[in-house]
Amino acid sequence: MPSLSISPNSLLVIVSAAGTGMDSDIKKAISPKNILEHIINFFTFGGVTRENKKNYLHILELMTNALAQKKNQIGMDTSLHLNDINGCQVSFTPSETDHNYITIEVKKGDYSERYNINSNKFIKVCQALEMRNELGIPQDPIILTECGKINLRGVDLSFKDLSHKNLRNVDFTGSYLYRTNLFGADLTKSLFSDATLTHCIFSCSTLKGAVFSGADASHSFFSGADLINADLSNGNFSYATFSEADLSGTDASFANLFRADFRNADFTKVNLTCANLKKATVEPDFLTDVSEHPGAQIDNLIYANTLPAQLSSMLSPVLPSSCEQPPSAS
Structure with missing residues (x-):
């Protein structure tokens, strides 16, 4: 098979896709039309595509x-310099004219x-x-989802200690986080749709706008967590602690x-339509107007102040306002 070289202009397309990390950009970058604009030969089509993917992962x-x-x-003033990519040098530097942009330069010789x-x-x-590097997860060519969230779809983070981590805007759709410790983590606007979250610790974490639709978070801990405007619809939170x-x-x-x-949870403007609350432990003023939640199943609710002292102590303890780190969930 003849040897094929990638020009700086073609490599620039690949690096640009790496810089944005979007699926659509990657597909564009590995297209023979964009990478090798003037080399269209159906005999080498497959080889060229494989080589481009290899270059992308190398980058x-x-x-x-x-x-x-x-x-x-990492910040607005971050500069990165990569060498020896098909004989080219690649640099990412802040734009000299607009701080909203990073300039990619691909250089080979004087060109x-x-x-x-x-x-x-x-x-x-x-x-x-x-x-991904810190968590020991192999790099994926799809770095960001089409919604601009960090792609951790389908990964297995079971038993990991991710306490106090910054995990904002991460897509955990379909991932496995069995007994994962996310105590005090920032998970603002992260997605957990259809994820396995059983026995997971979310206590004292920030989950504003997070989505748990279809997730299995049974037996998990959300004590002291900030779940303002979160989406728990169609999720399984049986035996969970809030x-x-x-x-x-x-x-x-x-x-x-x-x-x-x-117990002591804030239910202001919560939508409990058709939710299964059977045998849930709540405060006496819970659901002051049941008519606002059509279809909600509230059979055999347990009111906190009526619990026998011995039974109350057997339930998962309420974390103090200081939200100190609880014992390991393992």
Whole structure:
């Protein structure tokens, strides 16, 4: 098979896709039309495509190594320099004319090409690469989802200690987080749709706008968590603990909340339409107007102040307002 070289302009397309991390950009980058604009030969089509994918993953590896040397110092002024990519040097530097952009320069000898990418997207990609590296998850060519969230779909993080981590805007759809410790983590606007979250610790974490639709979070702990405007619809939260959690504006319609513990939880403007609350532990003023929640199953509710002292102590304890780290869930 003849040897094929990638020009700086073609490589620039690949690196630009790496910088944005979007699925649509990657598909465009590995297209023979865009990578090798003037070499269209059906005999080498498959080889060229495979080579481009190899280059793309190589760039991700170089970016990850370069970021590791930065030691979490990623920001608007971040510069990265990658060498030996098909004989080209690649640099990511802040734009000299607009701080909202990062300039990519691909240079080979005296010839170079430049292209600007959004700096916020670049930073998010850097964070995604660092996150996967730190968690020991293999790098995935799809770095960001089409919604711009960090792609951790379908990964297995069971038994991991992710307490106090910054995991904002992460897509955990379909992932496995069995007995994962997310105590005090920032999970604002993260997605957990259809994820396995049984026996997971979310206590004192920030989950504003997080989505748990269809997730299995049975036996999990949300004590003291901030769940304002979260989506728990169609999720399984049976036997879960929500003591002292803020559930203001949460959508819990059609959720399974069987035997869940809601002592001292804030239920302001919660949607409990058709939710299963059978045998849940609640405060005496819970559901002052049941008519606002049509279809809610509230059979055999257990009111906190009527619990025998011995039974109350057997339930999962309410965390103190200081939200100190609880014992390991393992």
